[in-house]
Amino acid sequence: MVQSYPAVRTVANDLSNLTAMDKKQWEVNLTRGVTYRHGSNWHEDNVKNMKELLKDFKSKDVRIIIANFNQTVATHMFCNAAKEQIYGPRYQWIMLGYASESAWWNEKTDCSMQELIRAINGTLQTRIPNISMDDSDDRPNHVWDYIEHFSTLKTNYFDAYAYDTVWSLVHMYRSGILLNQTNIKTIVNNIDFIGATGKVRYLNGRRIGEILVEQYVACRMMNDDSCQIPCYENDNDCNLTVVKVFLAKNSAANDDLPSLYKLHSIMWHGSAPPRDRTNQTIVFEHIYPSVFISITICSGIGLIISISLFVFNIHFRLHRYIRMSSPLLNNIILGGCMLAYISTILMGINSSLFPNTAFTDMLMNIICA
Template sequence: MAIRLFCEAYRYQLFGSRFQWIIVGYYEPEWWLNNPGPCNTSEVLTALNGTLQTRVARLGYHVNTRTMADLTPDQFQFDLSMLKTSDYFVGYAFDAILTLTSAFEQLKDCPNEFSNDSIWRQSCWRNELINIIKNTDIEGVTGRVYFNNGDRIGEIAIEQILVFHNHKSTQVDTVQLYVALPTNQSKYILLPARTQRNITWHGNGPPNDRIKHIELDQRISILTYTIMAILSGIGICLAIGFFVFNIIFRTHRFIRMSSPQINNLIIAGCILSYASVLLMGIDSTLLGKRSSESSMNFICAARVWILSIGFTISFGAIFSKTWRVHAIFTTVNASKRAIKDYRLFIFVGVLFAIDIVLLAAWQIVDPLKIFKDISQTQTKDEDVVILWIYEECRCNRRPIWITMHSIYKGVLMVVGSRFAWATRNVHITALNDSAYVGMSLYNVVLLSITTAVVGYFLRDQPERSYIVTSIFILLCVTIILCLVFVPKVREVAKDPRSMAKPQRAVISTVKRVSLQEKLHDKQQTLVSIKHIASQNQMLRLNAVMCDVLINKLLAAIDDPNHEGYRYEIFMPISTSTTDEITHPVIDPIG
């Protein structure tokens, strides 16, 4: 049975540093050699190596204690070696004889009312002998001899089977490690064996009887939060600086044309976005343990509200400015379509109201709450698992609410990009922020995709998720601020007194030419070139003919003997213009 057990242990790899086999070692010597199973002896010994076995001790632990027969265990062992016997239980047979001898010696006081043939039939002898054996407490060669409910309470040896391999053979050694001595309280005292050997483990120590779980809190470190808070503070100071600049130079022509009040809305939205970074890094360790749950529920809601409203105000303000440019410059009668700032405020207010309705419905129907989640990490030690405890804001229908907000803001971004593309050719920097809408659209899309990816893959790593999300928010908001206000700062620095003439509203139109029209124009051009070249050649020929006629006329004028001349009209064959040329013809008669 043991051979089959260790064969299966080898086949299923149930041995090594994570396993420790313990068996009851009442097997015949070298029992592992009797191997009828599918595994060979080497495989069985591989799984058997290091196995602990327990069995009754062969001789008593106190080897110098004299027994009832005036014999010590060492002397008994010596006598056995002289007899050349190696039976493991011979000491127990010797102690059994001692026990019976002691019991019969105590039966001499029983009345002699029996014959030798009927000794076990007499109640006096039978009962008395049983009682004497039950109460026996003597010292034998196998240790203290006494009984508990008819069972011998003896010493127990703890041994280990060790397998040693060399180049030529395999050696199996059974080493005694400890001896358990019984006490009067039915307990045992564990003492080291005379070999002074310890248990040989396959690993660094005894294997665990269960997987050890180590719980660790996964929080955002103070250093990380401090760095992000400083960056957010710098961004808020930058936004406040642009706000002061916008207020001071609000009467400047360049600033006035760009709607300074709407610019203030952009700044307000960016400040709220910066503030959301501060809220994202707050956890229960910063708030304390007493009121952390209720406070964290409030923080969970505040994170969504601040970031969503900040985006709506800033992007909605840029969107409204682009909408006004689109309304003015895409109609013929632009003066009748002028849009005042209060209409832009109403537009942003409508977007803000839609945000408030959606967020309020989310907060009332399915509010965000803080939950503690657990993620596990396997260590190099397979029996040790680290449990990371982290906090997460969740609700029952979170994907539905996020989808609703994404659709609403996605439509806003698509329409805004449409207006930005339609007004891309309006070349008035102070008035048209359409380029900034395109850049803002890119930033928001990048932020949304990154946040979604980070939220999915790093949801169990709050510090990394916080770092990546915060960096993208800070980067996108800062880019929007700089795109909107840095050109204005440069223009004011160039013309602080607003002396430059305002730009004229110009929409550059570019006529789109199809491929067929291009081919037709090319053919027409080639035909014109050929025609002009032909005309050029004819004009050169006419010029030569004219030179000949001029020479003849000059010769006729200089000749005093000339008679009459006849005049002819010469028409150049290559032009449509009529040239009158006096051509003298000599009369053949005269």
Template sequence: METCLTVGYDAHNRLLVDLDTNGFLIEETQSFATEVKTALAKLKEKDVRIILGNFNETWALKIFCEAYKLEMYGRAYTWLLLGTYSNKWWMRRAPCSKRNLTTALDTAILTDLLPLSTTGEMTVSGITAKDYQVEYDRRRGTEYSRFHGYTYDGIWAMALAIQTVAQRVKLKYKEKTVQDFRYRDKEWEQLFLDALSNVTFEGVTGPVRFYDNERKASILLKQFQGDEVGEVKVGEYCAERDHLDLASGDTFKWIGKNPPKDRTLRLIEHTQVNITIYSVLVSCSVLGILLATGFLAMNIHYRNQRYIKMSSPHLNNLIIIGCMLTYLSVIFLGLDSSLSSIGAFPVICTTRAWLLMAGFSLAFGAMFSKTWRVHSIFTDVKLNKK
């Protein structure tokens, strides 16, 4: 289970549904229209680490400048950007310095349309995508469009659809031909829709086939790997074949040994006291309690003796009782789940806290009272001498 978050507009509602269907947890969804600081601050507050963004390159410049200020970059974050950005878009004027922008953008993963197929297969036109690229570069002059391959395959799709319609019309209507085509005619519309839905061929951009009037195109995966390197290809995904190829590009770059985690991991570990150390401490505590009990008995028995009486036997008793409670708290402080039951733990936790506080208060409170009493006596003596 991963934590994903979408920043963007409502165009990716279908994506959110698909993520939820496939078991991805969408921790937070934020959108913005004027400023991005509030939205990013909420993401950071919720400890979102994998951020799926759907925005144009103008907003991207603002977002990554703000992400730099909020320190939402580096080994703890992964940005996934959906969009076909222009070449070296990060070189445009931004609200922050180029250094800050590229630092925040480092290791971000971007998706784009795959311009041409890289499989090397023969296309419907009898040439490979590489042959087409050579011919396109020879003829285009100074003009260039990143969608030239899709335009080429689109023309082939229309040609094959027209051919299919012509054959069907010839078989179904002896007196009609494609030249009798009429716009806004439901019958002709259905003929062309059926023909397009059955069109399938290998194009220069990959397999061409239409599903619900849409084509599943191949996706180019890129990663921003620093200002000097820029965007590099790290893989491609063929939607038609449902195949992810990460061997056709450079290796991923991560700040650290591994990709960032999708959240801060909180591991609860049960720690136990070493039984040998605990036994030694319990033995010392029991010995201290026995010794304190002996002192208490002696103090009570000889309370009328001159020296005992002068030392404030009642305060002595409180000090001894406080020490006994403190020794006893050591025994409870060392108890864990292996030496007691889980159900008894609330009582044990409460008992050891009360024993320690009561023992400390009695022992040091009585000791402070004795010290203050002696201080008062000697202070009075000095005053009388004057």
């Protein structure tokens, strides 16, 4: 039994105090993990864990999901996302891509292929290209020869990186002999040449290279085996194609930010990217002055009538007919009517009826209290 614990990282627009709230922007970075165990015996537990995770995202209004999991987990995750309706114009999935160009979504799940395609459609992924996409003329001839034969060879995805690693060792050896350097870290950081995978440089022992941003787009299969974009929700012959949208390459200096080159436009489910947070707008509402005046006049008339009847009831309380009509109960009813009319007038009073002064604030606090 193999256990894997892929982390699912999300950027959430949640307003509760989950991990670390940016009170100024009302945005929370929410990190969640899901436990996935390989094997048919763990299928129900895996489905339960994924559903709980996705329901947690929905309850916290997560819109943009940055996920890091293997291809098996990805297929089942998108299957559950299709069932929970966590896809479409309100959501954007972003994955750390795989070093493979195979159709990983063909793995068997509880969903149909069309359900999976609808859920994966529009997903962005980042990965390193298996060979450089830069057509630079500064490459040595031996690199051009390798690139020309690369497509005809049965290669592993990282063969071009292994090729550049060998040449990196050659540059290290040359630098150590010719420049008489003994600090390996300095020698590695000084490596700078154009190889099969682009410009080969290192920073603190890490390779600096190109990053490719791709998008899975649903397309409709045609009779000539081509895939035409787009494929709509009600189509039943959809497939997935991978569209390269951005290429990130490092600048001349190692410490500079990478440059982003646009290759194709991103396909959004709606007219624009989904919102990454819930915008809250405070709007003060009040009734129109004409409505307030009308209600005040009607309430005033009712208040005058109630006061008149109350005074009449007290003044003639010893009269035989008044005594027979339960004067105490009548007074209680009239008192309630007067309070109701007064509250109607007070409830209609708002700050827009007065000038904006400190006295107005104090008066409104007294009325609202």
